[in-house]
Amino acid sequence: FIDLRGERMLIDPGYYKDKPTDHCLPLIGGEGPDQPRGWTGTIIACESRGELRHLACDSTAAYNGAARRVIRHLVMIGDAGMILLDDIAAAGPVTAQYQCGGATGSLGAASVGIRGAKSRMRMDLFGPRVLKARLHPERSLHDEHWGYHFADCRHFPVTAAYAPDEKTPLVTVFLDVTGKDRGPAEVKRAGHTLRITLPGGRSATFAFVNGRWEWEG
Numbered sequence: 001f002i003d004l005r006g007e008r009m010l011i012d013p014g015y016y017k018d019k020p021t022d023h024c025l026p027l028i029g030g031e032g033p034d035q036p037r038g039w040t041g042t043i044i045a046c047e048s049r050g051e052l053r054h055l056a057c058d059s060t061a062a063y064n065g066a067a068r069r070v071i072r073h074l075v076m077i078g079d080a081g082m083i084l085l086d087d088i089a090a091a092g093p094v095t096a097q098y099q100c101g102g103a104t105g106s107l108g109a110a111s112v113g114i115r116g117a118k119s120r121m122r123m124d125l126f127g128p129r130v131l132k133a134r135l136h137p138e139r140s141l142h143d144e145h146w147g148y149h150f151a152d153c154r155h156f157p158v159t160a161a162y163a164p165d166e167k168t169p170l171v172t173v174f175l176d177v178t179g180k181d182r183g184p185a186e187v188k189r190a191g192h193t194l195r196i197t198l199p200g201g202r203s204a205t206f207a208f209v210n211g212r213w214e215w216e217g
Helices: none
Strands: 002-004 007-010 042-049 052-058 069-077 081-089 094-100 103-108 111-115 120-126 156-162 170-176 186-190 193-197 203-209 212-215
Touching (some): 069 203, 081 212, 094 111, 094 120
Antiparallel strands (some): 002 007, 007 094, 069 081, 094 156, 103 111, 111 120, 120 170, 186 193, 193 203
């Protein structure tokens, strides 16, 4: 989930429900992660370097053989924005899922605006060239009398289907555009490196090392 200026912009209604389509986790070959008996995700990185904070979780085991690798990286760059990189190695198609807590609007084929009561966030997807974001109708949060039933947010799902490519991982960038929208981040791919630069110049770099993506700083 993502909170921006005190408002819920990405939510996890699946915390109270058990359907794979209620989460912000990817579907692989149409399947979400299994309901575990114990912990099946492993935190493999949790570190800070100045204003950059990085977290990585390996959830491969939760997909019960549907993928050779499922690692999610999150990098927060101060208050400028957040980067999500999904390092997925699988044969089946992938559907990225984003459960938005405010009304959504298209800003382009793979760009979405999320509107809260007072805050605005833009979400840009970078990956395969044919990648498109699909905005779904609002869903009710009042089918369960607990959890988000009492929350001051709404539920607008967004999905994006794509064929996974280890060398071209899906990168999603979230930006605070409450005051002014300066456009999307810039993603440059060169060889085995990937650099994401936010409007204003702050950046994060990943490298494909030993068969998987690693955060370089």
